[in-house]
Amino acid sequence: MRPARAALALALLALTGAGCAEAPPHESAAIELGTGSWRFEPLEDGQEVELVRGAQGGWHMWISVRVRGLEGDALPLRLTMQPADESAPPSETEIRLLLDPADDEGWRKLVGYTGIVNEPSCLVGELMRVRVSTPMDDGTTMASERDVRVLGGAYPPEPCSE
């Protein structure tokens, strides 16, 4: 493990106590979950997020992520989506995408990723737990997680029959 990343990971652990960071101070490593198709929009717990339907079928949420203080142009990210009540198993996606150049605040962004929503009908109006994480060199994970309320959007799925 490279010393710089190890030190970073340790610092992060010290900050979070659990290997999980949520927008730590400016100079520290951070990962933040957001939404938005074309620009990063921060997410808060309980925030309403619309489903988007692709014409060929399927629904997704726009997922955006921003990171800073981490090395690499294409961080390995794991996106996990699951009903907040854990009534269905989580769906997990590995993402390794090039990030935008750092902005004035040092954030590097991944904007407009399609977070696929499995069986969305019964999720409309419910809370969905969305988590994005990236592994650190020391084996810990840095993550950002939100419980968002799912809205049907312009082309909502069929009403839930259950």
Added chain:
Amino acid sequence: MTRLTRLRTSALFVSALCALAFAPERASACGGFFCDSSQPVNQQAERIIFAQEADGSVTAVIQIQYQGPSERFAWMLPVAGSPEISVSSDAAFARLQGASNPVYRLNTRVEGSCGGNPASDRGGSAGGADAGAFGDDAGSMEPPVSVVDRGFVGPYDYIVISIDPEAPDVVEVGLEWLRDNGYDVPTMGADVLRPYLESGMNLLAFRLVKGNDAGSIRPVRLSFGPGLPSIPLRPTAIATQPDMGILVWVLGPSRAVPANYRDLELNEALINWLNPGSTYDAVVTRAANEANGQGFVTEMAGPAAPLADVIWSDAEATEWASIRADDWTGREGQLLFAVARFAQLDGVREVLQTHVTPPDGVPEDAFYDCVSCYLDGTEADLPGLEPTALLDAMQADVIDPMAETRALFLESPTMTRLYTTMSADEMTVDPIFDFNDTLGDYSNVHVADRIIECSPSIRRFEAPWRVELEGGETVRGLGNTWPFDASGEMPANARIRRVGTSGEGEVIEDNTAAIAEALTEHNASVPGAPTGGTAGACSASPGSSSAVGFGFALAFGLGVFALRRRRA
């Protein structure tokens, strides 16, 4: 609602238009978004028309280019539910592309009077179903594969199957079923299907009906439910050639934008205005690379209706209606001459093959290549040829696909043409298109002025010149050489933006100052016209204009591109 049905209707992947094709050692089946790199399959282009109608439903017309044995052609795409399926026309794509290609027009004038041959000063210009259920376990209550739809369109036999996402190996179950039912699909690369199928999407597969060769392959037209148009690129990364061109026309209520891709504004100083077709693709590729490989250039945006007549004109429609209304009984030969008027359209040969028998001794290929060549006069009575049946087939297989594509353009207010090139390592996000209610039209015609700075002491072709671009930049050069190319240091993007459904978007990279600086530095290095000539002899030649429209070598092909692109 049964679980299976629910899964289908909630099928995932906004990128569901996942056109997959397989071409490994046992089949050179290709035609969608990936092919095996070891096969001599020439997947040349990816061209798609998307049309979003007022109710939000989307029609996609997808061009399939394939060269290989017809019996090995298979083309698959995961879909939600069962879209309406029909065929379209390559001719429509060709006409549309020709009418919307970028044009770089250089208006040239001469200052002063050059030495040498006076003639060279004049007019010089820049270079110018039967639904059923099947499964391995016939005794199970719910077979893992069930047929949702099947049928024939044009040269294709298609089938939509639903595979139980909880089957032990959903991909293998689906592909094995297809193989057992005569679809030549290989295993290699099939894992890219897994996430689609595990999430409950159906699998649509095409094959050629026996008797059709690869030349019969035509675009397919798929009508989906409401949503946003998207291109499923992720599976394409399995095997595609570097810098594959992707050309998309999006029809909808307003100008389309790449919702989750970057919007690229090209640095026009980097385009060789003296021979734009020679460098355009390289500039686009470089621009896309500068945007992490995920950006589109908007090449044209404006009213869609004018392009409708390009695709299928009123004159053609009128002519066809006249032919259709006539009574051809007893003069079938004349009918064939009339039909030959439409020979450049897709499907004519297949219609003739079905309805007209070659005379004794005439080889089939030669006959169907030129039916009228073998007719004994236009008044020929051809026993066995049923005019009404021939006309009906022409209507359904040849004329309607053109008219329906035309209708897409008439029914949509705005057309946006977008282009990019991508390599495998960049195909990690499926581009989705949305509509922006703020952005205006964008012309595909770019115009600049070139002023040749002549002097009696030099000949015209040696004279320095300056090109004044639309954006106000000036590029100076000498002779017939454009001073920049895509391999240079100057950025290929003037600006990179992210654009949403309203507003101008956010500039995430603005290179205009750097470009201006580079141009200033370069221009200072180009000598001006020698002084001391006879200024009084100065005669400006009539401005000449050369418009160079060009198509794109949208080579689509083989090979997994494993190298990350060079990034700016």
